[in-house]
Amino acid sequence: MRSGIVAIVGRPNVGKSSLLNALVGQKVSITAPKPQTTRHRIQGVLHGDNAQIVFVDTPGMHRAAKKALNKAMNDAASNSLHYVDLALFVIEAGRWTDEDEAVLERLKSVKSPVALVINKVDKFSDKNDLLPLMEKLAPLREWAFVMPLSALKGANVNVLAKQLMERMPEGPPLYPEGQVVGHDxxxxxxxxxxxxxxxxxxxxxxxxxxxxxxxxxxxxxxxxxxxxxxxxxxxxxxxxxxxxxxxxxxxxxxxxxxxxxxxxxxxxxxxxxxxxxxxxxxxxxxxxxxxxxx
Ligand SMILES: Nc1nc2c(ncn2[C@@H]2O[C@H](COP(=O)(O)OP(=O)(O)OP(=O)(O)O)[C@@H](O)[C@H]2O)c(=O)[nH]1
Ligand SMILES: [Mg+2]
Missing domain, CATH: 3.30.300.20 (K homology (KH) domain)
Structure with missing residues (x-):
């Protein structure tokens, strides 16, 4: 049996919560077209035959941290990176912003492996158009792997789940069988x-x-x-x-x-x-x- 914790981080609105929901197959975390939708760490569990993954969705890391609420959200995201077996850094296909750059910087101090997830690839009909961004990002740090996908359309989500399951350490399940949602x-x-x-x-x-x-x-x-x-x-x-x-x-x-x-x-x-x-x-x-x- 394998089991582990995977944090999902990135700037606001890239589709982190949509990805969590797609991975576990049900709506665990709320989503909206507006940035800063998620405000807490949200746990959702994927149960496989011989593996269990606890995903932690996080608030989008953002700059305008003027108010105590913004600070609480950024802290929630940042704190999720302690004690994880792997972190998924989610970005949006074709778009790289200062806020993405800031998240990349924050990830420098993370000891666990980090994988790069390029979400919303459905917005590109010609997948070759994704290549320039992938080529730019590949050398920026050591990635566990790079995965283009669409959380919305479900494209490559199963491939990601399989990759992650293989990378989880051996250990007993963290959640009881059948429990998908971490909150009440x-x-x-x-x-x-x-x-x-x-x-x-x-x-x-x-x-x-x-x-x-x-x-x-x-x-x-x-x-x-x-x-x-x-x-x-x-x-x-x-x-x-x-x-x-x-x-x-x-x-x-x-x-x-x-x-x-x-x-x-x-x-x-x-x-x-x-x-x-x-x-x-x-x-x-x-x-x-x-x-x-x-
Ligand atoms: N086209 C497209 N849209 C997507 C995809 N994944 C998410 N979205 C849309 O992007 C918007 C933001 O999605 P969320 O999942 O709420 O994004 P988030 O990263 O959790 O946002 P915060 O919680 O604000 O940090 C929503 O309108 C989603 O429907 C995708 O694969 N393709
Ligand atoms: Mg969210």
Whole structure:
């Protein structure tokens, strides 16, 4: 039996969470077209015949670390690199930015092997167009391997999984058989609501909110949950609620539907919006909301 831990790191929006979900075959980590979607370390487990891999999805490492929340996110990503058997450095095909460069720099102090994953290759119909970037990156450090793939289309994801399984050290499974998700239902509910908010709200507003699941209880086949959407200002609260509550209703319905699909049963989800001024830069509030190092 082989088992190990693989961290998935990179700048925001390159598709790290999409890759985790593709690797383990179910949605463990939320995704959105906006950068800085993931805010915590998220574990998802791949069970093979003779191997188990615990993947750790991480927040995109970013520069504008002005607020305590940004620092907590960058720390969560950075801290995931201790004690891993391998790190996957994910970049986007055809795009190399200063933020990628900064992640590469951060990886210099990592002792475990690092593999380069070039995601979103589906955006290139002619795969020869990928070669210049691959040639540029190959000599930048020693790579365990270089793997072009598409997390979205599933291209090469199984090849990556196989490569990784062969590289894991011998050892007993870290998770019980069949368990794919590393976190509890409360966290899943908060994240699902936050994903729908990330996808529905324009511009900066998603960065001013967090979701806290207040209560979860099962009543027969029914799952009853309530969650608070915390924002920083009254004006933001109005936008999240929307005209006649339309936005909140849309977000709640979308989150409920997906939770029902996930649990296979009926879900009742109640959402509230509250204001906590300056929570994104307040270590005490961050700690209460479950952020790294808060
Ligand atoms: N075309 C294409 N889009 C992709 C692929 N993988 C991810 N995406 C899209 O890229 C966007 C970002 O994906 P995420 O998985 O949320 O990216 P992330 O790296 O986890 O982002 P952060 O959590 O913000 O750091 C989403 O709109 C995805 O649908 C891919 O292989 N091809
Ligand atoms: Mg993510």
């Amino acid at each position: 239902l409360s966290f899943t509910i908060s994240e699902m609501v936050r994903e729908k908010l990330m996808r529905s709200l324009a511009q900066e507003l998603p960065y001013a909110l967090t979701v806290e699941t207040e209560a979860v209880e099962r009543e027969g086949g029914l799952l009853k949950a309530s969650a608070i959407i915390w924002v920083e200002r009254d004006g933001q609260k109005k936008i999240v609620i929307g005209e006649d509550g339309a936005m909140l209703k849309r977000v709640g319905t979308a989150a409920r539907r997906e939770l029902e699909e996930m649990t296979g049963g009926k879900v009742f989800l109640k959402l509230w919006v509250r204001v906590k001024e300056g929570w994104t830069d307040d270590p005490k509030a961050l700690s209460r909301f479950g952020y790294e190092g808060g």
